[in-house]
Amino acid sequence: MSADKLYILDTNVLLHDPNCLYEFKEQDISIPMTVLEELDSIKDRKQNVAQEARFAIRAIDRILSTATPSQILKGVQILVPGTDDDTKLGKLSIFPDHELTTRQGFLPDDKNNDNHIINGALHLQGSDPHREIILVTKDINMRLKALGAGLQRVEDYRKDQLVSDVDLLPSGHYHIEGNFWEAVTDVKSYQEGPNTYHRISPDLLPDAYPCQYVYDDSKDFAARVVSVDHEEIVLLDLGYEKLMQQDCWGITPINIYQAFAMQSVLDPDIDLCVLNGAAGSGKTLIALACALEMVIESGDYNKIIVTRSTPPVAEDIGFLPGTEEEKMTPWLSSIHDNLEAMHEGDDRPQSSVKYAIEKANIQFKSLNFIRGRSIQDAVVLIDEAQNLTPQQLKTILTRCGKGSKMICLGNLAQIDSNYLTPLTSGLTYIVERFKGFEGAANIHFEGIFRSRLAEYAEEHL
Known part of the structure; x- marks a missing residue:
């Protein structure tokens, strides 16, 4: 039948x-x-x-x-x-x-x-x-x-389409109008090591989820949600000024969204950071600066692995001369551009860039050769993640071994793949799938700082 x-x-x-x-x-x-x-x-x-x-x-x-x-x-x-x-x-x-x-x-x-x-x-x-x-x-x-x-x-095939509109994606941060503490009547604060935590009623933040950042208009309060249940919400007090004073490899955050991103990347308790936003919002610069800080200065990781997926890469990579890293270099010029921007004030900027690449053991890897590996003690930057399918991103994320951190960078407005839309991109998929996981943070960047031309083009074209 x-x-x-x-x-x-x-x-x-x-x-x-x-x-x-x-x-x-x-x-x-x-x-x-x-x-x-x-x-x-x-x-x-x-x-x-x-x-x-x-x-x-x-x-x-x-x-x-x-x-x-x-x-x-x-x-x-x-x-x-x-x-x-x-x-x-x-x-x-x-x-x-x-x-x-x-x-x-x-x-x-x-x-x-x-x-x-x-x-x-x-x-x-x-x-x-x-x-x-x-x-x-x-x-x-x-x-x-x-x-x-x-x-x-x-x-359309919508089995793994988790949201009906990309605007419904969680931003990873929540703005509270006015002063947050004025609305709080019952709070239990306690100290664990250098960190201050607050236990508050879930009614104050009804839609909160783990690793969501919260801030208000006072420019004094900023926190990250640690846990949520029907009885209470636990907040990690970060302090607005303290966040804005972070410094990694000479880079400081321009706005609170970059500060949230920097805090999440530097936090050893967070294994996956998803940084998404418009072109020129500072995603790659912040991620790279934090990665250099963690590898060279603090020694938390042994190397930086950079990979990305672009439709031409897999076809053209075999025809370029040199090693895998040399073949990948043309497609990862954004990393070099940001390294040059971080060292443009040095006496010998090119030597500084070369030093950073060698000292941080920065490796450029093709997506084709990531499969089957187990990556340990490394910071992995997944650039242009919006061009990856959910299956491809799963393949990369499951490579994460002991002591490694994954950082996904992407802009849903710049999808090059013929098989993906903003709603079906792997970037959208993992933002939704990892919402609520205490080891993953998602930050949507706001503001464009590349140039006034880039800002105007992003808003009007």
Whole structure:
């Protein structure tokens, strides 16, 4: 018996979440032959999505490997890996859309793969009117084309989309109007070592979560939420002036958001820092200055590892001369730019930059070579994190070994990947997933300090 719905998956859905085959419950899934051809062409390319293509192909193979050709056309039962045979989902089939010819009302049967997939969906809609045929794609233009061609149901894949609007993402800090202490009637303060803590009623901060920063208009009170339960909230008193007086490698915060970021990066109790904000807001400068301070001055870590993902990197890296670090250097020029900015007042700035790179043991690593490693006693800067999928960021974060700190830097307004949007970016994903984890802090930077031209361009373009 066929399911009520048949989902037809586009290539970008399988790349975005290779495990999506197990997310459609008891409904059936069909993969057009064109999608398999696209996955085959991507898996051997040196791209940042090649790994996801191979994952998707292996997931399909696990389900169909023992089936006959006729069974594959009709549909093979999907079983959840590692569970009993009773745990069944829908059926998976392969649809030979390449065999279709142009029919009246269908899109032109040219070399456009999107048209082939849409034509296949339209054919199934006409030949099987008793169940819903739903095309699932993350390509907005393809969704519009499919609807215009007469397909009744077209959807985005939203299984791992945790927020409906990027503006709903937590900023990591909360501003209280007026003076915070004037609203507090009952507080229990205590000292642990050099730190002062306050226990207050949860009614004062109803939406608080661990590692959220809190400040008021008095420019005296600033704190970080340590823990939250139904009885009390515990705050770590940071002090506004103390935060603004922080100094790392000659860099001091310009505003309170940079101060929060600096405090979170320097705090050994925080393993993951997510710094997001507009271009020119100081994310890379703050992260790099703190990393140099922790490696060279305090000796808390042994090295700094810098990695990033850009669509051209994986294809071009093999054609550049030199070692892995030398090949990655053109793509990590932002690190060099910030190092030069920190040492521009020195007598010999280039020598200072070289000294910092060597002394801090700064290593530039390609995303392709991060997989499989266990990184210990290091500060890891993940630059341009908005271009990473949730799966890629998971791969990097799970490399974190003993005594390491991960710092993600990104700007959701500058996504270069064809397969991601601000809502489906890995950066958005980890901000939501790690909200409430006592070992992770997220800071949204506000203000642009690169130049007045950069500020105007960010606001008006």
